[in-house]
Structure formats: structure tokens, C-alpha cells
Amino acid sequence: MPRLSALLLLALVSPALAGGPPADEDWPCPQRRTGAISRAAIWAGPEAQGRWEDDDAAAALARKLASRRTPIDEAGGLIAAFANQAGADKDKRLTLVFEGTLDLINSERAKVMASIARYARGQKALAARVRDDADKAADAQEAKGQGDITAPEALEKAHPELKWDKRIFDDRAQALTYVCESPVLLEKRAFALARALQEKL
Numbered sequence: 001m002p003r004l005s006a007l008l009l010l011a012l013v014s015p016a017l018a019g020g021p022p023a024d025e026d027w028p029c030p031q032r033r034t035g036a037i038s039r040a041a042i043w044a045g046p047e048a049q050g051r052w053e054d055d056d057a058a059a060a061l062a063r064k065l066a067s068r069r070t071p072i073d074e075a076g077g078l079i080a081a082f083a084n085q086a087g088a089d090k091d092k093r094l095t096l097v098f099e100g101t102l103d104l105i106n107s108e109r110a111k112v113m114a115s116i117a118r119y120a121r122g123q124k125a126l127a128a129r130v131r132d133d134a135d136k137a138a139d140a141q142e143a144k145g146q147g148d149i150t151a152p153e154a155l156e157k158a159h160p161e162l163k164w165d166k167r168i169f170d171d172r173a174q175a176l177t178y179v180c181e182s183p184v185l186l187e188k189r190a191f192a193l194a195r196a197l198q199e200k201l
Contacts, residue, residue: 026117029180033113036106037187042194043102045201049092052100057082058093062100065193066108072189075196083200091201098197102190109186116179123172130165 027033053059061082064070070078079094086093 026120028120028123028176029116029183031180031184037102037109037190039099039102042191043098043198045098045198046091046095048095048099050096052096052103055093055096057085058096059100062097062104065097065101066104066189068185068189072192075193079196079200094197094200098194101193101197105186105190105193109183112182112186116183119172119176119179123169123176126165126169126172130169 052062061078064078065075079097082097083090083094
């Protein structure tokens with residue numbers, strides 16, 4: 001039975017395929033897809049007065065804090081130095097730094113999540129190709145068993161295609177584990193920076 005053979009091959013491709021599609025086919029990560037990081041969820045400080053982009057020093061610090069190239073361990077020192085220079089406007093300007101940091105992290109997070117969704121759509125298309133490859137291999141195997149003289153050539157072609165597409169699929173699925181961590185790390189970064197800024201208010 002060619003279809004049965006194809007299903008058996010598919011079961012070996014990936015647990016995700018064997019278990020059926022996720023509820024959100026464009027979101028393959030184990031954590032639920034959520035909207036932007038809420039200000040209220042991580043900030044207990046004052047409301048911002050003005051636009052963070054209008055304060056050059058606050059904007060520069062926000063960009064540095066939001067960048068993943070800046071280690072979190074260095075954030076406290078950068079914030080302390082800024083607070084010391086801010087003087088009487090310390091609370092107002094630290095709040096602007098927070099607003100800028102959150103905006104920038106949310107912007108990066110949105111881009112990362114859009115990339116993950118595109119990645120998932122690519123995996124879905126590749127999974128369909130693997131299914132097609134598996135069907136062709138199963139059909140060729142059955143034809144060979146029935147003495148079809150063209151079957152060995154078809155089988156020889158089908159098996160390398162299935163093996164190659166399966167390898168790509170599995171490699172991408174493995175990489176997805178690391179890709180899915182990015183939004184989580186950005187959320188943790190936003191929370192840690194909000195706490196560090198509030199400590200200086």
C-alpha cells in the first residue's frame with residue numbers, strides 16, 4: 001500500500017508532522033504568541049512627559065540599553081551615570097529612557113516574531129514537499145515490487161530527494177529551538193532594564 005508506506009515515512013520526518021499542525025500554523029514556538037510588551041506589565045514608575053526622541057541623551061542611552069550588544073551587566077553603571085548627570089530632572093529623564101528602551105525592544109521583537117512566522121510558513125511548505133517526496137518513494141517502491149521496469153529509476157530519484165528535503169526540514173526544525181528563544185530573551189531584557197531604571201528613581 002503506497003499511502004501507508006508514505007505515512008510511515010512521514011512519521012519519521014518530524015514529531016511536529018506526526019502530531020498534526022499547531023493551533024497557529026504561523027507560530028511554531030512552544031510559548032504563546034503575544035502582542036507588544038505592555039508598559040504596565042513591567043513599569044511602576046511615573047508617566048512619561050514628552051517624547052523620548054526629543055531628549056538626545058535619553059534617546060542615546062535608550063538605544064544603547066535596548067541593543068543586545070550591550071550586556072545587561074553593564075546597564076546598571078550606564079543608568080547610574082545618566083541619573084547622576086540628570087540632576088533635578090532625574091525621574092523625568094529616566095522615565096524617557098524607559099519609554100525609549102521599551103519602544104525599541106518592542107520594535108525589534110515585532111521584527112523577530114514576523115521572521116519566525118515567515119520561517120514557519122517556509123517549514124510548512126517544506127513539510128508539504130517532504131510528504132510529496134514520501135508519496136513518490138512509496139509509489140516507486142510498490143511499482144518495483146510489482147515488476148515495473150521503470151520503477152528502479154523512479155525509486156532511485158525519489159529516495160535522494162526525500163532524504164535531502166528531510167535533512168533540510170530537520171536542520172531547520174532544530175534551529176527553530178534557538179530562534180524561538182529570541183522573543184523570550186527580549187521580554188526578559190525589557191523587564192530587567194525596567195527594574196534597573198526604577199531602582200534609580
